[in-house]
Amino acid sequence: MWQFFHKLGSPKWFYGIATRLMPWLLVAGVLLLLAGIVWGLAFAPKDYLQGNSYRIIFIHVPTAFLAQSVYIMMAVAAVVTLVWRMKLADVFVKAVAPVGLVLTFLALFTGAVWGKPTWGTWWIWDARLTSMLILLFLYGGVIALDRAINDEKSAARAVAVLVLVGVVNIPIIKYSVEWWNTLHQPATFKLTEKPSMPAEMWVPLLLAVLGLYLIFGWLACLRMQTEILVREQRTRWVKDLVMAGRF
């Protein structure tokens, strides 16, 4: 197991694996996401109260879900950076932070668009919305802090500490609707109970979430490869790769 772990730390090894993995991730991801979105937007039944406006959940829930998962993944990578000083973990954090930022923004935006017809307001300072806004700022802070420090190693450590400090926000987002009175409704999906939504609604939603996960995987590989090429530009294998025109 440790051998695999150390292999994972080798940028060259990862570069090769990513190249082989990416087409599969992209094709499967696009297919699942398209199936979920088309099914959800066009064929799923409408809601008895909200009518068609509820359909924004087929975009809102996957983006909000991913925005939080990406942060958790970044936190795991941050621990690896701090404890094992593995370069690839830092490459991951830097590569996916902007993706997380965009996902969080999309979740907030689609939520606002849905909130206007449903609640009667675009924005309210309740615990769920506010903690999600903090997540947006955390992503922004991670990106800014990384850009602000020139030295690669210091930047990696500073960013890792910031990511770890911010991870307390994730359970707050998740449980905000249970701990406090909020305008945002509680979770429809719980691990322990049946979803309070019929299968013809949650199956397309699940497809969209899985599809977005795979597309995120593809995007993470792509961005990590770019970052690796930049960082390892002086090494033998990158020079060979560039000379051969295969990148």
Next chain:
Amino acid sequence: MNPIRKKRLTIVLFLLVGIGVAVGLTTYALRQNINLFYDPSQIAAGEAPVDVRIRAGGMVEEGSVVRDPESLKVVFRVTDFNASVPVEYVGILPDLFAEGQGVVAMGKINGRGRFVADQVLAKHDENYMPPEVADALEKASKGQNKAGETAQPESY
């Protein structure tokens, strides 16, 4: 794992636990400020300040909505099934406003214990269902009511 890494891992764990405890205590201390609204039980118990702008939230009591035919004035009761508060509002209500649905109203409690709202937002619950299923459920529950059973709402 070598000793240096073990030490680093311990520091990271302490960092996480420390921040977790700090944030936990802070949010616990601020819980009344983080709560978006007071529920009717709190208002009935006198926990909510009078004549200060606050939010009240709960469910619109069945059969309590009275609309003024001359104006946009609406009076209804907001309940959490323990206590209820009369709410007065002048303005356009959101589409999802209905008896038995959740609302969050912003306004002040006046001297006579009535909540005068200047904004009413609809609160949606986590349940989604197709219209046909909702119709069928409603028919079924009406049938039950006739049989002498009272349907207890689970949540709001």
